[in-house]
Amino acid sequence: MANDWKNKASQIIEKVDDSFDLFMQRFRNRFGLYKPLQIVPFRSYGTVNRLYLKGRVLANKGITSAADNDTLLKNLVNMYRRFESDEVRDAQVRINFQGQEHAVITDREGYFVINLEPKTPLQLEDIWHEMEVELVHADISSFEPGIKTEAHVLVPPPDAEYGIISDIDDTIVLTSATDLLKMSQHTFLNNARTRLPFAGVSAFYRSLQLGRNGKRNNPFFYVSSSPWNMYDLLHDFLDVNDIPAGPLLLRDFGLMQNKFFGADHMSHKFKEIQNILLTYPHLNFVLIGDSGQQDAPIYQEVIKKFPGRIICVYIRDVNIEERAQMVTTISEELKGTVEMLLVKDTATAAKHAADSGLIFHEEVQKVEEQKEIDKSDAPGTATQQAPAPLSKDTKKRA
Template identity: 35%
Template sequence: MKNGLRRVSHFTKRLLHVAASPMRRDHGRGGVVVHPYRGYGSQREALVMGRVYQQVALGRMIPRRGALRDTADVARRVLRRGVVRAKVDVRLGKNHRQVVTDRDGYFNVRLALESPLPIDVSWHRADIEVRADGHPLVQSQSEVYVPPQETDLLVISDIDDTVMFTGVAEKLKMLYRLFIKKAERRTAFPGVAALYQALHRGKNDKQERPILYVSRGPWAIYEMLEAFFQLNRIPVGPILFLREWGLSLRHPWPRRAEDHKRDLIERMLKLFDDLPCVLIGDSGQHDPEVYAQIVKTHPGRVMAVYIRRVDNDPEREKTIQRLHAELAAQGCALVLARDSLHIARHAYDNGFISTHGWDSVKQDVEQHAQNPEG
């Protein structure tokens, strides 16, 4: 009983600490703050995203750290509001563009790179300045990933039930696994970290391939997913959510996830128009159907579609097998896999990953089989 209460207390404190973490940027002062997300781009264009908030200051009696501070910061997070029509200036190298935030405080900057960025680095710094009426200038920075010129493959992956065990539909259970169970074994599918590292490094173990992740969840869980990626040693990349969940009377429901996912992938393929790609998803949602449409729309562009099987529905399997036959006629392999090892085998046989990468996935999966509790 005592152990159970202790675990619940530990879980609650950790959850509070992570939920409060975005509020620490203002050091309790409140006012207008900007939260940039990781950006991405090509040699021609970059995308920088984020949100501008108005948030209350921290009371003077609140300590600088501890559970009370975290509780107060969570309350401030609940009360904060997006700033509408704030002016956002983004500079990346010698390139510059100004936009205004939308009705929920979000900004999404598409920046034409008229002045080339250095080609000897992949991560670049974007400088951000925000001006809101009646408030002082706010400055921040964002990381922007631009793959090296010699990059040979683009990887686009779903997150929910593809990389991690449970998606945003079961956030509490996912949080419990993330902060109570050992993260490397209980939140990510066995072999996922090694598989994505192998795909990132490529056949010669020296590539820095772009991996773009998508989720059907809201931007509010961005920090949680960042923590998940870091704890599980999964290659970092821009996390691109499918839908913005700020609703209104005119738009009372979020856009259908599959429609938005298809449009998002189309945008990525247009941005990286000289790169072949692989798509990774799961059988539980609409990934196979969405990916099949992408393959048919972009013949010869998609090298493989990897679908993690997360259900035992025989009718679902028949549907995916029909898609397998359709894509085979298009010259694209659809691999329905129970585990990361099956995906890695196909990737290795087709030259997507190295011998070292293949061995790492095998070792990871075998270790998990011997010690599933990690």
């Protein structure tokens, strides 16, 4: 009975939401209120036989690039613009890749999704593959032809040693997801440059990307419960802090069915991780998360469903006793199968990774050094240095 009520309520909300969105699109068109349009392609992933691409067509709200001296008001306005998005439904999008054109239509939330089969074998020297995305037509008053952008799709090379699947919130960057007020402050009042990563994260992640073959081609995948509206901020945060680029797998946000009721943190993350492991059956993975939410039980379920595929798990301790105890309990249950470590900092994880043969022992010192630099950059210190410039390798990756 409860499920029947939930399904009916979801259907009603979905219809109301869809009707309102359609009304607003017509209203903006009628009075010429639409901003110029833009294509927002999301970093995606694929294989030598199939490339998956997802993106969105939106009105360009003029979200400005992040700067170190941005005011709290400017950050708040930009965040408002992210969530007060004007999506463009039924837009015609064309993807150009290897001399072939592929057409796709956006859904009622402005998203487009397409799977492409490469015409010729991919060159796997680089893990990123570019394709051109063009907005062909949209029934919007502000539409102008010629809107194009580049999309990037990751394909792990055959000699990748392992992949890394990482959470973002409270794993890479402080979010305080267990405290609603603090989480709102961190999320809405900061930008890609003022949100600093946890000490040593960038060096540790680069060491995992480097692995032991020295080719820096171990692929990263970032799975988060943050909504797609946050994509540009998280994308820029990784790049600004020289954290390895990877597909960002976020969550739909809205009143649509299965987004308003029951679309919880656990089901979203498990589904995305499952899809990654199914896509790459011959690649094993390192999982990284935190003790703040449900990463440990999610990863436990992944280990059960994909025996032998997970090398080890690192869980960052957020210093909440009952959450730490949950991780410890799960770690004991997994003993003899997969090692799940509750770690206080990235240096501890790096030492374990080196002892386990995942990274070079020389990298541990680099993580320690980066940790001290990051600590000196943290708010409240005497000086706050500008973020390190992107390395050539990072720029090449995407």
